[in-house]
Amino acid sequence: MVTEEKQIGFTACNHKNIDFKNIALEELEHIASCEICAAQYAGFIEKQAMIKAPHYLKDNILKKSRAFSGVWNINKHIRLQMSWKRLQMFCYGMKIGLAMCGALAILFLVPVGDSQQKEPAVGVNFIDKMNRELREFSDNVLEYTDLLVLNSDANNKEDISHDKEKE
């Protein structure tokens, strides 16, 4: 049954008396794009004379289709893997980029003036303290060694005087 759409298509394509027996290339191109004419052409071929296809043709086609679907599945798997790798690479790149932006933000946005004053003061206090303590320690060590020396001198002098009295 011819529907309205088909009728419109029919008139638009100008399906007028295509001679299927002596067909031209332009008409063939039309048949390749028009469903109605293709069906008519198929009917003509079926009525006129059909040629028997080679006996091995079906097996060859089925073999190639199975090979094709196998290759297609492998390609699909490879494509999925590649897309997953690309996604991982993208996430990694985003992380690096965010980290860089954060570092730059901290560098430029955090106020520098107060910190410059504070940090040297803390540093200076700490260093001064350390210096003082070290000096005190060294002074104490020197005093102790001086005392030791003085005591040893005094003992030596007493010994000498005792020896002289005995003689």
Add this chain to the structure above:
Amino acid sequence: MIFQTRSSGRQEEEVEKIDCDNYLEHLINAYGNLVFSICFRLAGSYFDAEDLTQDTFLSAYKNLHTFDGKNDKAWVCRIATNKCLDYLKRAGRNVVPMEDTYFNEVQCNKPSPEEYVLETDMKQELYNLCSHLKPPYQEIALDYFYYEKDISEIVKQSGKNVKTIQTQVYRSKIMLRKLWRKE
């Protein structure tokens, strides 16, 4: 079932693949001879028609997901016509074989005297071409293309290796194609 939208799940994909394979087999069984007839009529060569028929059905298999399932005969016929057009343009031919040359070579499987004569002529043509080949390709070509024996039968008969027979069939086909084009 084939024309539903794809959903996730490996099982469903496998089921869909099996459906596609079954549908392809159905198309070959239903329209194999028709497509071959169209290709032979337009290409004019037996072996080129065979290649074009293979390309037609493989193209149909690849594009099954785009098919709406309404008129499969017309769809397959359109694919075959497109393939033949590409072949004619590639070969630099702007002429489609005329009816008289076509019917000189055509073979038909319908039971009528005229068609029987045509089939006999076709077979005779094939026999002549196979006879032009040198041994061992001559015997292989006759067995495979003329007597339509399977590879397994030829292997049993000749005692040769399967791969050897397959290679010889492939080479004899190439030679027959060249001979057919020359004529």
